[in-house]
Amino acid sequence: MTFMAKQESKIPVQIATIAEHENISQKYLESILLTLRKAGFLGSKKGKNGGYYLFKNPEDIRMTDVMRVLEGPIALVPCVSLNFYEKCADCPDENTCAVHNLMLEVRDNTLTIFNNKSLADIIS
Amino acid sequence: MTFMAKQESKIPVQIATIAEHENISQKYLESILLTLRKAGFLGSKKGKNGGYYLFKNPEDIRMTDVMRVLEGPIALVPCVSLNFYEKCADCPDENTCAVHNLMLEVRDNTLTIFNNKSLADIIS
DNA sequence: ACTTTATCCTATTAAGCCGATAGGCAAATA
DNA sequence: TATTTGCCTATCGGCTTAATAGGATAAAGT
Numbered sequence A, B: 001m002t003f004m005a006k007q008e009s010k011i012p013v014q015i016a017t018i019a020e021h022e023n024i025s026q027k028y029l030e031s032i033l034l035t036l037r038k039a040g041f042l043g044s045k046k047g048k049n050g051g052y053y054l055f056k057n058p059e060d061i062r063m064t065d066v067m068r069v070l071e072g073p074i075a076l077v078p079c080v081s082l083n084f085y086e087k088c089a090d091c092p093d094e095n096t097c098a099v100h101n102l103m104l105e106v107r108d109n110t111l112t113i114f115n116n117k118s119l120a121d122i123i124s
Numbered sequence C: 001a002c003t004t005t006a007t008c009c010t011a012t013t014a015a016g017c018c019g020a021t022a023g024g025c026a027a028a029t030a
Numbered sequence D: 001t002a003t004t005t006g007c008c009t010a011t012c013g014g015c016t017t018a019a020t021a022g023g024a025t026a027a028a029g030t
Helices: A002-006 A015-022 A026-038 A063-071 A098-115 A119-123 B002-006 B015-022 B026-038 B063-071 B098-115 B119-123
Strands: A042-045 A051-054 B042-045 B051-054
Touching: A002 A015, A002 A051, A002 A119, A015 A026, A015 A051, A026 A042, A026 A051, A026 A063, A063 A098, A063 A119, A098 B098, A098 B119, A119 B098, B002 B015, B002 B051, B002 B119, B015 B026, B015 B051, B026 B042, B026 B051, B026 B063, B063 B098, B063 B119
Parallel strands: none
Antiparallel strands: A042 A051, B042 B051
16 A cells, blocks of 8 residues: 555556565465455556556545554454454453453554554655 | 452462452463463462462562563564564565554554553552 | 372364465456 | 456465363472
8 A cells, every 4th residue: 555655646556566566476465455445445447557546545544444454453452442342251341350451541542643644644 | 460469468379269260261371370480470389278479569560571471572563573573574674664663653652551550550 | 108289391282363375257458 | 359457265374372181290288
């Protein structure tokens, strides 16, 4: 995504081009780009001169959203995750769990950082 | 560790006791306690009336250190980890990597939180 | 000394996750 | 209609880690 954000124009960039510049296997990159497209970050064009392009401006893409799609939960443990919440198997009460609040604090802090960074921010 | 920190006296607590209170398999708990002892957090006593006890006062146990031992790296990616550093396979230069700095910021922030919390803090 | 109680230790299993790959399909362009 | 390029599903292999098993070792009490 940083590669596409650095492009001047919005014409599609081919998988092969990105793969070469970023030192990634073309096939693996393909699966990543597919994920990003299904998540709504990228548009694609098939056939000759096809490729991928950013849907929104880099300034409007929050790193929080990118992280969730590519890296999964931002929380360190599922029981404090907003989007991937899972109750701890044998925890009787989250409110009295000593670790829970600590993890909440870390999550909120990380979230603040990611929310305040756009794709445009990190490539500059 | 929170269980032991809550004890009034420093007499050893048996694995079976903790396992029961915390809803963990005794055998699995055993392996965790062993890890904590080898890491220098816990002392142990064998034989009748044996068990585990905290080496230091809960106020003197930083969560950073506990986390590293139990959860591994605090950094979200190895290339910004202080204690478990690993260079990204195909990254030509960390200084120009857009993600690197962002991850550094998150790591420092998380680290600050963990450094400022002791075991005593989180059980209160 | 012996028995009981408890930790110590190594090895192993089982499951889930994820990077990575393979191979064919579908659509757009010229 | 041939070529180019993304679309899609399935799968493999390695790694990690929760969890278990079984016996060795040491301390305490009698």
